[in-house]
Amino acid sequence: MIHHISIGVSDILASGAFYDAILSPLGYIRAFEDLRPGEQHQAIGYGTKVDEDKFTIKERFATDLSPGPGFHLAFSAPTREAVEEWHKRGKEMGGTNRGEPKLWAEFGPNYFAAYLTDPDGWQIEAVYKVV
Numbered sequence: 001m002i003h004h005i006s007i008g009v010s011d012i013l014a015s016g017a018f019y020d021a022i023l024s025p026l027g028y029i030r031a032f033e034d035l036r037p038g039e040q041h042q043a044i045g046y047g048t049k050v051d052e053d054k055f056t057i058k059e060r061f062a063t064d065l066s067p068g069p070g071f072h073l074a075f076s077a078p079t080r081e082a083v084e085e086w087h088k089r090g091k092e093m094g095g096t097n098r099g100e101p102k103l104w105a106e107f108g109p110n111y112f113a114a115y116l117t118d119p120d121g122w123q124i125e126a127v128y129k130v131v
Contacts (some may be wrong), residue, residue, distance in 0.1 A: 004045070004053055005073070008060035009120050012042045015057050018093045018119060019046060023055075025085035026077050026126060032056070065120045072115075072123035079128060080112050086126040087114035094119045103130070 009015035012035065020030060023046050031053040032045035045053025055073070077083045084101045091097055099115035107113070113127040 002054075004056055006043070006056040006058050007073070007120075007122055008065040009057045010060070010065060012044065012057065012059035015059075015118070015120065016044045018090075018095065019044070019055075019057060021089045021093050022086050022095070022116075022126075023075065025082045025089065026075055027082070028055075028075070065122075069123065072125055074113075074125040074127050077126045077128040080130070083112055083114050083126045083128050087116065090116040090118075090124075095124075098123065099125075 016030070028046045028048060029050070030044060031047035031050050032043070034041070034043045036042060042059040043056055045056040047053045047055070075086070077086060080101070087101050095116040095118050098117055099113070101112065101114035103109070104111045104113055110130040111127065112130050113125055115123070115125050117123055
């Protein structure tokens, strides 16, 4: 259904470091990059294979980048430990804690997740469905 999703960030290099750190425990790599200093359309894409990005950050010169509180991005995690590492690294890289790693019964008995807000205000989540 969805080929990829892109979000705007205020500093492509800082956001690239943030997403490199938090997405690697989930098994994602920097699959694509277009970094041309001074250009308005710089981008970094993440996925599981080179040149097959599913999530892309794009530098935007704006003051209000993220949408309202009803929107968030959830990344699939391979294990509970990956969710925990994602959350730990996110806080270390300047993300704001919105929910510690745990089973969230309100989303089902097998929903293990953690929540952060990235440095640009995007609400993000890592989730592992326990089976």
